[in-house]
Amino acid sequence: MRKIIHIDMDCYFAAVEMRDFPHLRGKPMAVGGRSDSRGVISTCNYEARKFGVHSAMSSHQALILCPDLVLVPGRMSVYKQISQQIRAIFEQYTALIEPLSLDEAYLDVTDSEHCQGSATLMAQAIRQQIFEQTGLTASAGVAPIKFLAKIASDLNKPNGQYIIRPDEIADFVKPLALKKIPGVGKVTAKKLLDIGLTHCKDVQQYPAEQLIRQFGKFGQVLIERAHGRDDREISPHRVRKSVGVETTLAKDIYTLAQCQQVMPQLIQELSARMQRSAKDRQLYKQVVKIKFNDFKQTTMEHRSDELSVNLFSKLLTDAIQRANGRGIRLLGVSVGLADEKEPADEQAHVTQLNLPL
Incomplete structure (x- = not known):
């Protein structure tokens, strides 16, 4: 454990x-x-x-x-500077740190000798040091697995912590609402509700093959989480899965032509961002995102191993068909990145991108 x-x-x-x-x-x-x-x-x-x-x-x-x-x-710039202070505190206790954002992170302290090896005491000490050095409060969750530690950190907010011990996992997950599980958003929660699943105990009793058939790979993940299982290790060097840019428009727009006027700048920014942070990575899909003026959003995506302006244009055309008269307040474009790195010369399509639509 x-x-x-x-x-x-x-x-x-x-x-x-x-x-x-x-x-x-x-x-x-x-x-x-x-x-x-x-x-x-x-x-x-x-x-x-x-x-x-x-x-x-x-x-x-x-x-x-x-x-x-x-x-x-x-x-x-201030938030990033303070985040670096907090990271330095984490590093006093373990080198196995997986930051999720500026304000949250996982720490694996399994082999740490601080506080007599007690994760509970280490969490308390970390929170106290953060307060003494920054004047800010933090909450903590302690558990044998990642997703439960994340859920636990939210249970005694603000400025508190919650412990889930190994022998408590089974009793903890049974009444746990599925929407509390990281990765279960509103859309997925609604789909689960439609088939009568609201809590982990419901998934435990549901036919596994049927859940996987309905939800694919995430169905298997959901089964694991509902049974209190999570084999993921702490990843100190997280691999970027995607690169994207988006813009919130000053005023709603309604037509494809208006959207096409915005797209070149977005694609230019995306290309520049890819050069900075993903120039040695192979693409596997392109995505267009639209948020409407009722704050609902839609995405269109297609598999692609090279960045294509024409494909972005087609995805935009398809996505805007879902507007149904609604105004558009946000446009975004992104690419999905394959897991393995490819040689730089196979990425020439990124640098040779022909930008005009």
């Missing part, structure tokens, strides 16, 4: 702003763009969450729910 700690900072961006600007404390506040420029909430504090405000919500909608909400612009 391994000892996994999942550390999750409490409303990280908002907490940094409240730390640096004390007048924001006690008020509902959020880090996000202005409501008059199609801004989106990045993070909000707990006072704002009481009104139903949450991340990824439009700033306009957030202000409707909470008229007194204080919106502040983000300071990404």
